Amino acid sequence: MLFESLKPALHAGAPLDLIWLALGSVPVAEFAARARPGALVLDLQHGLWERGTLEAAIGAAAQRVPVIARCAENTHAAIAQALDAGAASVLVPLVETAGEARRAVEASRYPPHGRRSGGGVRPLLAGVDAMLAADREVAVGVLIETAAGVANVEDIAATPGIDYLFIGTGDLALSRGTHDAEVLARDCERVLQAARRHGLACGLFTADAEAARRAFAEGYRMAVCANDIDLVRNGFLAARAHSLGAAANPAGNPHE
Template sequence: MFFRSLKPLLAGERHLHLIWLAMGSVPMVEFAAHANPDALVLDLQHGLWERGTLESAIGVANARVPVIARCEENSHSAISRALDAGAASVLVPLIETADDARRAISAGRYPPMGKRSAGGVRPLRAGLEAMRAADRDVAIGLMIETAEGVENVEAIAATAGIDYLFIGTGDLALSRGTSDSQVIGRDCERIVRAATANGLPCGIFTGNANAVRQAFESGCRMAVCANDIDLVKEGFVAAREAAARSEQDLGFSF
């Protein structure tokens, strides 16, 4: 096996802590993997990942932790590119209908279950039978992040072949035209209910420890406990503020 599978974790009962990485830094992926999260998410949709850095990042991480690739789009090329690089899971964005779900599943599975093409350096390394075996361990996650997706979430969650759902609250707020916590909260509750009714874990992007706790209390099984953009941004701000306080304690002004 050329990746650490996410499926055994999805089949369990415990909560899963994810680290989300968008900056395209392979060394940062290595540091994140050594923090021992349950999985890493590489954001190919909005992040800075290129094919070469994606291959390298998965290479340094996938022996330690499962790697989830959030694809650029729901297409055969985007999904196969992520899986050919060796990702343990694809997280497919902007799923709005059961047809969207079936298209994503087809792109993520080899025949006869789907239409994924054989290829990629890592999948081909051990031969055809190894590729078929790995196919059974690939996890396919679908992002519900629009008003239409919420309205169709029961049909989406009932689609055969899905391994987990994931809530994108940022795009959902844009789609709803509001960030009102009650409105978005009701949508999240509906998504979690649909996932649970179909025996699927549900994840959500969260920004801090308090939000992670609330997500787990609301029924989510997966939550983002850290992301590289916020960690770097907040780290620089905190360092600058600490330096300023130190200078002020010495009587210097700015």
């Protein structure tokens, strides 16, 4: 198989802990894959990934864990780039209607089930039959991260070919014009219940392992246990604080 499929885990119903990678580092992706999370997410929308590093990261990780590519946008070109690189799943941003969900599915599947163009270096490595077999294992997720997406979530969840919903709380707060926790919680619950009614997994972007555990307890099936930006930043800060110590950090320290 071209990649470790995400679909068996989605169908099994067990929680999927995700490691979210935005820094564009192939070695970090390989290290993360060795930790054996439920899946890796490579953020192509806001992260630093380029085509070469994307291909290399998926090559290093995809036989160990499923790799989800958060696409830059809901277009055939963006989705094809992620899948041609060998991603097991695409997570399509800013989906607000059933029509946009259908477009994501069509771009993710070869004819007669969609409109994806056949080709790509990695998909054809083992021949056309293997390429078509991999096509059947591609999982399509959509990000619900606007007020319009929440309003239309029932129709989005009912779209044939959608495998999971994922809530982007940051953009949802921007769309709502508020960070009020109760408002956002109601939106998240509405998406979660729609996913359940349609037999789909529902994911939530969470900041750390503790938040991921809370999300799983609330019924979410996918949550982010770690992301590379926070791990690197917090690791450097913690190392420096530990090395200096409070007593060794006088008021005049030029590093503060």
